[in-house]
Amino acid sequence: MRDALRAVIDPELGDNIVDLGMVTGVDVSAAGVIEVGVALTIAGCPLRSQLEHDVTSRLASLPGVASVQVRMGEMDAAGRAEVMSRARWKARQNAPETGIDATTRILAVGSGKGGVGKSSVTVNLAVALARRGLTVGVLDADIWGFSVPRLLGMDGGIEARQGKMIPLELPVGSGLLKVLSMGFLADEDRAIMWRGLVLNRAVQQFLEDAEWGTLDYLLVDLPPGTGDVQMGLARMLPRTELLIVTTPPVAAQKVASRAADMARRGYLRVAGVIENMSDFTCEHGTTYRLFGSGGGGRLAREIGVPLIGNVPIHPEVASGGDSGSPVALGDGELAGIFAELARVVAEEVAPVIETSGCTARLLDQIAEAVSGEPVVAPPV
Numbered sequence: 001m002r003d004a005l006r007a008v009i010d011p012e013l014g015d016n017i018v019d020l021g022m023v024t025g026v027d028v029s030a031a032g033v034i035e036v037g038v039a040l041t042i043a044g045c046p047l048r049s050q051l052e053h054d055v056t057s058r059l060a061s062l063p064g065v066a067s068v069q070v071r072m073g074e075m076d077a078a079g080r081a082e083v084m085s086r087a088r089w090k091a092r093q094n095a096p097e098t099g100i101d102a103t104t105r106i107l108a109v110g111s112g113k114g115g116v117g118k119s120s121v122t123v124n125l126a127v128a129l130a131r132r133g134l135t136v137g138v139l140d141a142d143i144w145g146f147s148v149p150r151l152l153g154m155d156g157g158i159e160a161r162q163g164k165m166i167p168l169e170l171p172v173g174s175g176l177l178k179v180l181s182m183g184f185l186a187d188e189d190r191a192i193m194w195r196g197l198v199l200n201r202a203v204q205q206f207l208e209d210a211e212w213g214t215l216d217y218l219l220v221d222l223p224p225g226t227g228d229v230q231m232g233l234a235r236m237l238p239r240t241e242l243l244i245v246t247t248p249p250v251a252a253q254k255v256a257s258r259a260a261d262m263a264r265r266g267y268l269r270v271a272g273v274i275e276n277m278s279d280f281t282c283e284h285g286t287t288y289r290l291f292g293s294g295g296g297g298r299l300a301r302e303i304g305v306p307l308i309g310n311v312p313i314h315p316e317v318a319s320g321g322d323s324g325s326p327v328a329l330g331d332g333e334l335a336g337i338f339a340e341l342a343r344v345v346a347e348e349v350a351p352v353i354e355t356s357g358c359t360a361r362l363l364d365q366i367a368e369a370v371s372g373e374p375v376v377a378p379p380v
């Protein structure tokens with residue numbers, strides 16, 4: 001039970017609610033009814049419903065659990081100070097490990113299988129988020145099959161500054177993309193040699209040995225499947241959330257179990273599902289359900305997360321990728337579809353962690369008050 005609750009991360013504080021001391025009590029009745037008390041740092045915290053939902057879904061999936069009731073409360077000043085001290089300690093512990101700020105929202109784009117359009121969705125969503133004026137990191141974690149540089153029309157070598165890799169930048173509208181990919185490291189031949197040496201550490205190096213600077217989002221384009229990269233990411237950045245890309249035809253049951261499994265093994269929260277290669281409408285207005293329809297919605301319902309949107313199958317998505325000019329950069333209908341995806345992500349599913357938010361604001365105040373204080377682990 002505690003392990004299940006440890007999987008619930010307060011995304012602002014970057015730690016799980018058990019270790020943060022936010023779980024005030026757990027009662028289990030003989031009939032399998034669980035009552036959990038959760039104390040928020042501030043009662044009106046915008047993360048309230050997300051935490052409530054996460055706690056419920058984690059516990060409800062345990063064997064023998066009939067129902068879950070969450071009692072949300074508010075911490076007193078002493079409790080709040082303790083949580084902040086714990087979070088601050090944790091943040092400092094984590095700081096040297098990755099170059100990703102605590103206020104960056106991390107979304108990994110994954111799927112049960114390859115070829116469903118993960119990379120296409122990642123770059124177009126990144127572009128659409130940047131067009132909202134945001135700074136968006138794109139980490140191409142598909143080490144063997146990197147495609148992000150081609151899709152974004154970027155090339156060049158990564159430069160190092162004081163031993164840290166500097167992501168390549170691409171201004172988009174009033175926003176900015178910062179990109180790291182194996183594709184930037186060397187030409188194809190040298191890359192293969194390099195891969196042989198540190199292949200299984202490449203993603204870790206992109207996180208630890210890179211200077212990402214301040215990001216609103218980090219989108220991670222995952223390799224196909226549910227393997228080591230996903231687990232490593234979950235370990236290094238446990239607050240990572242998954243966006244699952246699926247196509248309409250895939251037997252929803254199978255993909256659902258694979259995707260849910262990926263999330264469970266890494267204790268990652270699934271933020272939502274995006275259906276790619278949905279209905280295609282030709283210029284005469286006829287809609288073709290080339291691959292059937294409804295798979296995304298079915299999958300979302302099955303794992304109990306929102307369907308963020310549907311991206312139609314359209315030759316311009318493919319040609320935009322081939323020419324290195326993502327459709328989301330344009331002003332046509334497809335760009336509008338990605339703009340709407342970005343809106344749902346940024347406003348509903350995974351809002352930017354604003355530094356004016358409840359706990360972040362408190363963190364600032366406390367950091368100011370205690371700056372210079374030695375780093376010691378507070379009692380848990």
Ligand SMILES: Nc1ncnc2c1ncn2[C@@H]1O[C@H](COP(=O)(O)OP(=O)(O)O)[C@@H](O)[C@H]1O
Pocket residue numbers: 111113114115116117118119120121147276277278311312313314315316317318319321
């Ligand atoms: N919505 C779409 N419409 C048409 N072609 C698409 C669409 N999404 C992806 N593609 C094409 O499908 C292929 C696989 O996409 P890709 O993004 O590389 O998938 P993955 O990263 O999951 O392997 C590419 O050729 C891409 O251009």
Ligand SMILES: [Mg+2]
Pocket residue numbers: 118119120142145147221
């Ligand atoms: Mg890909």
